[in-house]
Amino acid sequence: MDLNEFFRMGGYAGYVWTSYGLTALVLLLNWSAARRCESQEQDSARRRSGTD
Amino acid sequence: MRRAATTAAANLVFRRDLTLAWRRWDEVAQPLIFYVVVTTLFPLATTPDLSQLRVISGGVVWVAALLASLLALESLFRSDVEDGTMEQWVLSGQPLGWLLLAKVASHWVLTGLPLVIMSPVVGTALGLPFDAWGALVASLLLGTATLSILGGIGAALTVGVRRGSVLLSLLVLPLAMPLLIFGSRAVGMAMDGESPAGPLQLLAAIFFLTLSLGPLAMSAAIRISVEN
Amino acid sequence: MWLWFHKFASPPHAYRLLGTLAPWFGWPALATILLATWWGLVKAPADYQQGDAFRILYVHAPSAWMSMFIYVVMAIAAAVGLIWRIKLAHAAAAAAAPIGASFTFLALATGSIWGKPMWGTWWVWDARLTSELILLFLYLGYMALRSSFDDPQRADRASAVLAIVGVINVPIIHYSVEWWTTLHQPASVTKIDKPSIAIAMLYPLFIMILGFQLYFGWAISRRLRGEILRRERNASWLKEGR
Numbered sequence: 001m002d003l004n005e006f007f008r009m010g011g012y013a014g015y016v017w018t019s020y021g022l023t024a025l026v027l028l029l030n031w032s033a034a035r036r037c038e039s040q041e042q043d044s045a046r047r048r049s050g051t052d
Numbered sequence: 053m054r055r056a057a058t059t060a061a062a063n064l065v066f067r068r069d070l071t072l073a074w075r076r077w078d079e080v081a082q083p084l085i086f087y088v089v090v091t092t093l094f095p096l097a098t099t100p101d102l103s104q105l106r107v108i109s110g111g112v113v114w115v116a117a118l119l120a121s122l123l124a125l126e127s128l129f130r131s132d133v134e135d136g137t138m139e140q141w142v143l144s145g146q147p148l149g150w151l152l153l154a155k156v157a158s159h160w161v162l163t164g165l166p167l168v169i170m171s172p173v174v175g176t177a178l179g180l181p182f183d184a185w186g187a188l189v190a191s192l193l194l195g196t197a198t199l200s201i202l203g204g205i206g207a208a209l210t211v212g213v214r215r216g217s218v219l220l221s222l223l224v225l226p227l228a229m230p231l232l233i234f235g236s237r238a239v240g241m242a243m244d245g246e247s248p249a250g251p252l253q254l255l256a257a258i259f260f261l262t263l264s265l266g267p268l269a270m271s272a273a274i275r276i277s278v279e280n
Numbered sequence: 281m282w283l284w285f286h287k288f289a290s291p292p293h294a295y296r297l298l299g300t301l302a303p304w305f306g307w308p309a310l311a312t313i314l315l316a317t318w319w320g321l322v323k324a325p326a327d328y329q330q331g332d333a334f335r336i337l338y339v340h341a342p343s344a345w346m347s348m349f350i351y352v353v354m355a356i357a358a359a360v361g362l363i364w365r366i367k368l369a370h371a372a373a374a375a376a377a378p379i380g381a382s383f384t385f386l387a388l389a390t391g392s393i394w395g396k397p398m399w400g401t402w403w404v405w406d407a408r409l410t411s412e413l414i415l416l417f418l419y420l421g422y423m424a425l426r427s428s429f430d431d432p433q434r435a436d437r438a439s440a441v442l443a444i445v446g447v448i449n450v451p452i453i454h455y456s457v458e459w460w461t462t463l464h465q466p467a468s469v470t471k472i473d474k475p476s477i478a479i480a481m482l483y484p485l486f487i488m489i490l491g492f493q494l495y496f497g498w499a500i501s502r503r504l505r506g507e508i509l510r511r512e513r514n515a516s517w518l519k520e521g522r
Contacts, residue, residue: 006322010332015397019390020317023339026386027313027495030379034502041509045518205445209438213428222424223442226417227449230456237460258452269445272362276437 061146062154069158079127080162087120087167091174106179110239113175113188114195114232117167121196122224124163125203126217128155129274133211138278149267152274156204164196180243187242187252191235194255201266202227208273230258289368292517295508298501305497312491320484327481334481336394342488343387344408346496347415348450350380354422355447358440368504370436371511373443374426375503379496381419387412407458414453418446432511 009016073080094112095105105112132138132155141151171192172185180188206224210216234255238248320338327334354376361369391409396402403409425442429435512518 009335010326012331012333012397015333015393016321016335019336019339019393020321022389022393023343023386026382030382030495030499033378034499034506037506038502038509039506041506045509045513048513049518205441209425209442210428212434216428219421219424219428222417223421226414226421226453227445229414230449230452233456233460254456265448269441273438273441276434276441 058146058150061144062150065151065154066158069155070161073158073162080166083120083124083163084166084170086123087116087170088174090116090119091178095178102179104179106181106243109175109178109180110184110188110243111232111236112178113171113180114192114236114239116174117171117192117196118199118225118228118232120167121164121199122203122221123217124159125200125207125224126220128159128204128207129211130207133274133278138274142275142278148271148274152204152208152270153201153267156200156270159204160197160200164200168192168196175239180239183245184239184242187238187248190252191238191248191255194252194259195231195235198231198255198259198262199224199228201262201270205266205269205273208270208277211274211277231255234258289366291368291508291512291515294368295505298505298508302498302501302505305494305501309491309494309498312487312494316484316488316491319487324481324484330398333394333397336390338484338488340387340390340394341485342492343383343390344412345489346492347380347384347387347412349493350376350383350496351415351419351450352447354380355443358443362437362440362444367436367511368508370440371507372500372504373440374436375500375507377419377423377426379499379503381416381423383492384412384416384419388416405461407454407461410460411454411457414457415450418450422446 007013007017091112094108098108099105129138132141142148144151168189171188172180175185175188176182203220203224206220209223210220213219234251238251238255241248241251316338320335324335324338326332354373357369357373357376360366361373388409391412392402395404395409422439422442426435426439429438509518
């Protein structure tokens with residue numbers, strides 16, 4: 001399949017790519033938020049046990 | 053013997069609240085006035101033409117009733133929690149759900165019922181035809197009663213929260229949307245000459261479901277809010 | 281069996297277990313989602329009526345599914361926490377909420393975007409989208425109630441009551457909205473007789489749902505670990521080192 005044809009998505013490029021892009025964004029944001037949630041707490045726990 | 057005590061206690065609560073409200077009449081009148089004011093907003097915002105207003109009249113009356121009820125619900129448990137009465141009730145050994153239901157019932161008589169009575173007047177001002185009065189009153193009767201219990205759950209959850217009135221509305225409104233859908237649709241169907249029995253029956257079903265499960269949720273919520 | 285359950289529910293054990301489990305969710309999630317994306321964008325044929333715009337289904341429907349699935353999980357966790365007083369369950373509900381809300385937002389956004397080529401407008405008040413919107417309100421209300429309490433125990437238990445009330449209402453809300461309008465395409469995936477979409481076009485949908493589920497498993501494991509650490513702040517097992 002021609003790559004240009006693929007990106008055009010039969011004329012619906014804007015809709016399809018925005019949707020998939022939003023999906024990727026939401027998944028990425030949740031990914032980084034989940035990691036941050038865990039590591040922030042790990043850091044503060046480490047700090048607290050260090051000052052004992 | 054225990055059952056008689058509970059009924060007596062519930063009765064006492066009911067009558068006490070009505071008596072207290074009698075002395076603070078303006079507090080009771082405020083939701084009603086709000087109701088009329090909000091309803092007035094819609095023609096001002098759209099058109100004075102009654103034939104156009106008629107189309108949305110059922111919905112507008114319902115939304116105004118919803119908002120006015122929510123406004124009144126915020127203070128449902130507040131004073132009793134603040135002065136320690138609620139704690140007494142929790143500790144009293146009486147089934148808390150019944151006492152809370154009695155409180156909700158008196159609250160409905162003071163706020164919900166006036167709205168229902170006022171609704172044909174307000175509806176007519178928006179072009180609602182006489183044929184739809186029955187559906188309007190019936191749907192609001194069931195709807196405001198259900199809303200009082202739902203609002204009671206919300207009020208119990210937010211009673212300790214600072215400026216909890218907006219939060220209360222946020223919590224209760226999504227739960228009240230089915231009521232709004234069925235209620236205003238019943239009025240709409242009556243206006244179109246169809247029988248509103250379907251949505252009215254659904255409203256009744258929701259009311260009975262809420263009546264049976266609501267007090268359980270309310271007492272759980274009150275215990276959480278009051279216990280230390 | 282109960283002994284195992286209580287052992288699992290103990291914070292240090294849960295913390296370790298979730299840490300081990302997370303990559304077993306995470307990597308398969310990534311692989312599955314990529315596979316589903318490729319399948320949906322490349323391999324699957326375009327729809328006869330909607331053309332390539334149809335491919336939006338492969339992210340919209342799984343998001344909608346997850347939004348509802350997570351809400352139910354959240355409500356069950358909250359109920360477990362409330363009834364059996366298991367703090368870990370409350371923590372799980374708290375961890376699940378933002379993930380569920382994100383999927384709800386995504387379902388709404390992709391549904392709205394898909395609506396433009398399908399129905400010509402950016403928004404329609406059809407049953408599915410309206411239900412998703414109300415679900416978003418329920419999520420937001422839950423998170424708002426949680427954050428309005430200073431006392432974490434009170435926050436846990438009050439929001440648990442709300443979640444349970446909410447989940448009981450969800451079928452009522454669904455039914456009422458459904459009754460209110462029927463513009464959206466009927467549930468073509470779950471129709472009992474011949475589905476109106478060819479099976480070949482459904483594979484990426486199911487794979488994506490699997491991918492999202494695995495993703496949820498990973499995300500909630502990580503978040504729950506963070507929650508556990510925060511709640512167990514002063515516990516001895518933490519001070520002794522992990």
